[in-house]
Amino acid sequence: MSLGGSFKSRILAVSDLHVDHPENLAWTLKLADRDHRQDVLIVAGDISHSQEKLSRALQSLVTAFWKVFFVVGNHELWTRAKDGSSGDKEDSPQKLRHIHDLFGHMDSQAAIGTEELAEWFDAQNAPSRDLLQLRSDVDVISFSHFLPLQALLPEKRNLFYSGLAKAVGSDFLAHRISALAPDIHIFGHTHFGWDATLNGVRYIQAPLCTPRERLSRMGSIILHHSDVPPSRMTRTDGAGHPIPDIDPLAADWLPVTIWRSHADMAAEPSGGDWQVLKQGFMCPPLHARWSTYFETHPRRPNDVTLAPWVKGARRRAADGSER
Numbered sequence: 460m461s462l463g464g465s466f467k468s469r470i471l472a473v474s475d476l477h478v479d480h481p482e483n484l485a486w487t488l489k490l491a492d493r494d495h496r497q498d499v500l501i502v503a504g505d506i507s508h509s510q511e512k513l514s515r516a517l518q519s520l521v522t523a524f525w526k527v528f529f530v531v532g533n534h535e536l537w538t539r540a541k542d543g544s545s546g547d548k549e550d551s552p553q554k555l556r557h558i559h560d561l562f563g564h565m566d567s568q569a570a571i572g573t574e575e576l577a578e579w580f581d582a583q584n585a586p587s588r589d590l591l592q593l594r595s596d597v598d599v600i601s602f603s604h605f606l607p608l609q610a611l612l613p614e615k616r617n618l619f620y621s622g623l624a625k626a627v628g629s630d631f632l633a634h635r636i637s638a639l640a641p642d643i644h645i646f647g648h649t650h651f652g653w654d655a656t657l658n659g660v661r662y663i664q665a666p667l668c669t670p671r672e673r674l675s676r677m678g679s680i681i682l683h684h685s686d687v688p689p690s691r692m693t694r695t696d697g698a699g700h701p702i703p704d705i706d707p708l709a710a711d712w713l714p715v716t717i718w719r720s721h722a723d724m725a726a727e728p729s730g731g732d733w734q735v736l737k738q739g740f741m742c743p744p745l746h747a748r749w750s751t752y753f754e755t756h757p758r759r760p761n762d763v764t765l766a767p768w769v770k771g772a773r774r775r776a777a778d779g780s781e782r
Contacts, residue, residue, distance in 0.1 A: 474647025504532025504604025652747035
């Protein structure tokens with residue numbers, strides 16, 4: 460899809476909406492109150508494991524935005540015996556087919572298919588992959604739910620849930636992204652705000668997360684220089700980063716604008732270091748806490764010393780102060 464020329468548009472991104480939480484569902488539905496009729500939204504997975512809530516959220520987003528691009532996450536394919544919302548969709552492939560049907564009913568232009576069809580197209584495209592290297596006149600944005608590289612996650616010793624590191628990194632996905640060579644790749648899954656450039660690709664994660672996470676660790680979630688007006692960025696977190704003087708549940712910094720067309724920038728000039736691409740502009744640095752940290756601190760995979768906050772959490776759990 461091309462948005463160049465005189466078309467006035469923006470591309471926004473968000474992940475991990477988790478609308479099973481009432482606060483998050485309300486946040487998602489409220490996006491329809493803004494004028495996004497010419498905008499594109501990328502949702503990098505994990506809207507809900509409930510088919511009913513997934514349908515409601517997607518219908519609202521498809522109505523609010525000009526185009527919505529969505530990739531399923533692990534939560535969309537969850538199956539739980541106690542989850543009555545799954546109905547007779549007892550396994551993950553059945554749930555995936557149900558999601559395809561859902562998109563077909565919402566939008567006649569929805570891009571849907573089956574695994575077999577995807578494999579057929581993959582084989583047909585094999586002789587043409589070299590042509591990817593010849594592209595010179597378009598901006599490319601790709602997205603996935605899962606992370607292609609472990610370098611897009613804090614080191615295991617820094618994680619409250621150390622098992623998360625086992626669900627990060629995919630050689631297959633990394634090779635696909637390397638071949639595509641996008642300007643920006645959007646991802647989700649780990650619930651950390653992220654903005655880092657690796658091997659020429661800018662990786663951004665803009666997660667909504669759960670209400671509890673936003674209340675307890677907003678500093679590691681928020682993208683500090685996104686679309687929140689400077690007048691609202693009046694506080695700082697423990698690392699000295701500006702954070703909005705708002706209720707974290709409002710999450711006004713999301714969805715984050717990652718790209719603007721030339722026409723949109725001409726109509727509404729924006730401050731900040733917007734980078735000129737071929738057909739538009741890429742957003743200024745977003746300065747997420749952890750990705751900014753790794754810009755100046757090398758990763759130490761052999762260091763297994765637990766971070767102080769992880770030690771404290773485990774100590775409190777052992778003392779029975781956390782349930």
